[in-house]
Amino acid sequence: MAEAPEYKRIVLKLSGEALAGEQGFGIDPDMIQSIAEQVRDVVDHGVEVAIIVGGGNIWRGIAGSAKGMDRATADYMGMLATVMNSLALQDSLENNGVQTRVQSSIEMRQVAEPYIRRRAIRHLEKKRVVIFAAGTGNPFFSTDTTAALRAAEIEADVILMAKNNVDGVYSADPSVDEYAQKYDNLTYLDLLKDGLAVMDSTASSLCMDNNIPLVVFSISEKGNIERAVMGEEIGTIIRGTES
Numbered sequence: 001m002a003e004a005p006e007y008k009r010i011v012l013k014l015s016g017e018a019l020a021g022e023q024g025f026g027i028d029p030d031m032i033q034s035i036a037e038q039v040r041d042v043v044d045h046g047v048e049v050a051i052i053v054g055g056g057n058i059w060r061g062i063a064g065s066a067k068g069m070d071r072a073t074a075d076y077m078g079m080l081a082t083v084m085n086s087l088a089l090q091d092s093l094e095n096n097g098v099q100t101r102v103q104s105s106i107e108m109r110q111v112a113e114p115y116i117r118r119r120a121i122r123h124l125e126k127k128r129v130v131i132f133a134a135g136t137g138n139p140f141f142s143t144d145t146t147a148a149l150r151a152a153e154i155e156a157d158v159i160l161m162a163k164n165n166v167d168g169v170y171s172a173d174p175s176v177d178e179y180a181q182k183y184d185n186l187t188y189l190d191l192l193k194d195g196l197a198v199m200d201s202t203a204s205s206l207c208m209d210n211n212i213p214l215v216v217f218s219i220s221e222k223g224n225i226e227r228a229v230m231g232e233e234i235g236t237i238i239r240g241t242e243s
């Protein structure tokens, strides 16, 4: 493993499902403990870590709206789900000795700071982990888009997208198609052109326009967050232009 980290400031995107572990819903204490330990190892390298966690393990707006619910209301519920996940993650990180601040895009001062960009950067400089909760604060967006937006705002070097059931980007779903091929390198244009289901198109466009690299990798293997931060070639790397 290389001595110095490849990236100094990262955005780690965890899907809600990553917190659910094997059970597929809710929050699995063992999984969250494993994630917290892995984040601690990265922080120990002096890397500045911002985390965005999804809410799909609790609630997804689109599912609510498919059942006749008003989409915006269902999306606000999704954003509240991300706050619950963020608090669980903060609790676990602090139990592991990692100073953590949660900043919420929807104000709820009793449980989290409001999102203030310059304050978030200050926390990062002090080596505190910052968890951005409540997505962008707007319905009709995703936490992938939140990761792209916040990465651009805090000038992160990379977005690390941790998946819990796949170890990179494939030409087809590898659990269904035995001929599915894994890509090592892609561009955002490839994602958009070929409709590869890595992140939604709003998030891809934002990353492309702001030239933010993205590493898609599996969180199932312990130590992978650190490997990705150290620049080991795991998973798939997506860039703005061909390298």
Ligand code: UDP
Pocket: 014, 015, 016, 017, 053, 054, 055, 056, 057, 059, 060, 061, 062, 074, 075, 076, 077, 078, 079, 081, 082, 134, 135, 136, 137, 138, 139, 140, 141, 142, 143, 144, 146
């Ligand atoms: N959401 C939203 N605006 C945002 C981010 C999230 O409305 O900026 C809602 C949306 O309903 C989404 C839910 O929050 O379905 C949970 O987020 P997401 O689906 O991105 O979570 P993940 O798939 O990563 O678990």
